[in-house]
Amino acid sequence: MSDFGGPGPGTTDPQQHDGSWVDELLLHAGHDDAEPAVHIGERLDRAGLRREVVARHTELAEAGLRRGGSVALQLPPSLALLTHLLAAWRTGAQVILLDHRLTAHESDRALQRTAPQFLVRPAGPVRLGVLRGFHTVDAVAEPYPEGRPAASGHALVQLSSGSTGPSKVIGRTAADLVAEVHRYTLIPGMPGPGDRIVVLNSLIHAMGLMAGVLHSLHAGVEIVLPERMSADGILAAVAARTAPTVITGVPFHAQLLASVSAPPPLPHLVGAISAGESVRPGVSEAFAARYSVPLGEVYGMTETGVIAADLSGASRPATGRTAPGIEAKVVDGELLVRRPVSPYLGPAGPDRWADGWLRTRDAATLDPETGLLAVVGRLDSQVSVGGLKVDLTEVEWTLSELPGVREAVVVHDGAIEAYAVLDEQVTARAVEGLLAERVAGFKLPRRIHALTALPRTTTGKPVRDPAALRAAAQRSAAVPAAAVERV
Template identity: 45%
Template sequence: MGDMRELVGGLFDAHPGERPFLVHGEHTVTRAETRAAVEWEAGVFAGHGVGEGHTVMLQVPPSCTQIEALLALWSLGAQVMLVDHRLKPSEVDTLRALCRPQYLVRAGAGRSPLGFEPRYELVTVCCPDGAPAATAHRLVQFSSGSTGVPKVIGRTPASLSEEIDRFTRIAGMPTAGERVLLLSSTAHSFGLIAGLLHSLVAGGAVVFARRVSAKDILAAAERHDVQAVFGTPFHYELLSTARTLPDLPALRVAVSGGEIMPPETAARFADRFGLAVGESYGTTETGVIAMDVSGATRPSVGPAAPGIRLRIHSGEVEVRLPEGSPYLVDPDGGRYVDGWLRTHDRAALDPDGNVRLLGRGDSLVVVGGLKLDLAEVEAVLRAHPGVTGAVVVHAGAVEAYVATGPDGALSPGELLRWCRDRLADYKVPRVIQVLADLPRTSNGKLVRRRDALLAQSSDRR
């Protein structure tokens, strides 16, 4: 499918309209009802002037409203810039300045969601300095760049269509009539494409928990007799702490996406629930790369997904993207070369062709299922007028070591407030150490080893 309107129509046409699609609490929305809501929202957006090739930044918390708005905008041929609802206003302003959307669609003020909410009022703002789409990309997402400038990543209708088809060809994925408890964010690739869009084309239903707690998640799983759970390692760790487990006779699939699951987390979940956790490995740029729904190939993430060409080059995974570069903005440069996308994920292939990941080759880490570039946090800290240098590391939590000079009087609390005003909550360091200076190598490079940073902190005391 080369057109987004055709893709959206095809997703709804794949199965009869009376089938359930979105389930929250006791409320079920059918495919036909969702389609009608999408058509109504499209009419509202068209009334605002949104049409083919227009650029729209969408920042709405996970909800039926978010899903309907996205599909409605796509059905009009708009390029949708999907923004996580947790981003602070200053972060959104940075993205707006970078991408110049013609419209901003956001949820009405006064809501602080702790989980999935069915409905939000939408506010649509016209941006006079916006620009229409300059490329064929119709989904735009963002990822941190090592220079502090976000990478802007686009997916074309053909790329999205191919990934949806890829999921339908992966053994063990949910099929028609099955219910998926979706814990992964619908603003990110795995939740959006593997969860929502695949369920539409496969004829399944997507179930949402009221809140992100073991009690609420398991209550939803039991009430709706789900066959599958899609989440992140955080969710599976949370579920493993539940005091009592309901009877879940239909549950046959549990898949983790967004970050690689620690072996101990997978083992705890399997021990409590009697079900191995599968892995879905991919990137925002490529979509799914490798997947094993069953979890049988752990510690690998399974074989390359159908239609994916990958190679291990200089110890890192590279993926063939013949369509061209996925980047609208790439401040780092050099990741897409001669048709191949460098993931910066270190890996090896086992004799059966399964991909085993060995860690990152850059400063990207994952916090609670969300990708974070430590360099972005460093850039925010360095922007403080009293800071002379910053090193941020990840050791189970994000830790910042900040130099303020010998006469510096900054407190960790002040720096914490500075970060909270400029970074989404998941990016804010959990520990901030203020130092007179940062440790350096003999040739003047900053030392990024946590033990050396801790030693410098101890010396100051």
């Protein structure tokens, strides 16, 4: 039995979509059939992609999927994921996107929460590797026991990234998706007809799905997934063709590429976009110095899609201007975004959505004249220590700027705790001393834990759940100096 039976409080139950928008907006969209469409292991032009989608559409229909039905896709990044997604939408079905890396327990819980009629998954074992950019898989559609047709008119159901707590079930209508695709076309600097986009983001979450896939199909941009997610693999994907190319990923990817000491000449690289979290200090400058192109930023949420963007990098430290059609305001330091209905499926408390406004829980400033939005951190990053206010984001950014610190997360877990990935020759005690020179004593972490890698969500965001971070610290505890307590 699912734990949501339809739209949350304040929502409507829109009419089921008929799938016609997929052909009109994405598969045809006025582009030439011979134009490159996707390069995921093999290169398909637009006519070839349509043939693949029609074949998957037929297979899903033969399995029993109908308009108003529901199907969960749990596939790794692949051509199969892209074509099954478009085929299911073309049917007029509700698509639930599940990450292929979930454990069996997590998958069972997600399927119980969403109760799809069908589950599309790989027909056989998939060799997972952290550096694989895509997979070649055969997919099979199977009935899911006790699954049911869509309980609402939402075309897309996603689970939030869960970087700060349990995932939320979020629904978006076809009209909402169409509106966001058009919104992206109005953002200066987005790739356009004849361009290429090398997508490093997860294809089942906001940026990778909306900008990397849907906008690209609509705008006539070739979608490229690198064979390997290493720096060399990403740069090889960029260099594979001479068309103007943009990279889109998360700050981790920008930092990885910025660390390449001598990248090859890439005259056709025209830009890069980071999303998911703020870029740590110095990364944008280092990236621009390495590749002579700006590192732009996009800010958004699973619940809303894109909220603000600046692909030129000129607005930094601000995030950018609010995207066309987005209505936002700042109340008591918190960013609120206008959403006429709740995006949540199932109970949604007024602490997240009320009276047509979604609380982002992000601290921000908004210039009413220019629309320039500066997201300065999470509201829950502001804690009280001995009656004194401490902004954990400030401490985290200061720690991240220190020499020898590759990346860091700072949380409050009864006390301020820091988790950092350090260069081999750097000790936690040395970092502690440098940090003490830069922030007041009451802001200093009680412990600095040296990790081999920060735990991350499926979208690439650092996990901020204290329990998960403690577990990561325990796994790294083979090094005696992995945690140094401040006296």
